[in-house]
Amino acid sequence: MSWLVSLPALDGRDYVYRVHAPSDALRADLFWAAFHCHDDGPHPRASDRFDAALIWRAGTDRQI
Template sequence: MALPAVDGRQYVYRVDAPEDALLADLFWDAWHCHDESAHPRAWDLFDAAVIRRVS
């Protein structure tokens, strides 16, 4: 999942979840991981995230 941040960059996170996980749950998992790091604040808009399923 790629999250855009206030510095204009996108930060990518891998979120391990079951196939039936809600997209909002995936977003918040990645967002909280980003928020707890040293990176600039990520935009907290669900429609700003890029979510791709990896097999």
């Protein structure tokens, strides 16, 4: 299953990452997978505040 995780960054943009994880994955695990992917890239620093992230299943508009 694919999840989408949106992380706000210091440049004012939101960066969205696709995370492959089971349907019962914990939100914290999804957040950290996306955060570490972002942190390894060339983009400006993302917020490490868990509450600032938006997480939803790919193909839906419903946030969890």
